[in-house]
Amino acid sequence: MRAKANAQQERMTKLLTRAMERAQELPAAIQDEIARLVLAYAGEDRPVYTPSPEEAAELDEAEAAEARGDFATDAEIRAIWAKHGL
Secondary structure (H helix, E strand, C coil), X not given: CHHHHXXXXXXXXXXXXXXXXXXXXXXXXXXXXXXXXXXXHCCCCCCCCCCCHHHHHXXXXXXXXXXXXXXXXXHHHHHHHHHCCC
């Protein structure tokens, strides 16, 4: 089994090897997020992020508003920018 691990590390760059070693020290949830990102870059078709039910509902509403043509006016956008000092 050690020979297989060594063979895999020889195919990875030193930077990727270092990153994976550091990732092993992180909590499981963060390790899973890193794994999803790496798999997405490697071409696996799974989404990198899965929205919560609340986020999915907000996205559905935003898409419905877009389909209706319900967009903020220029004045509303300027008011938001002004509110945040932009």
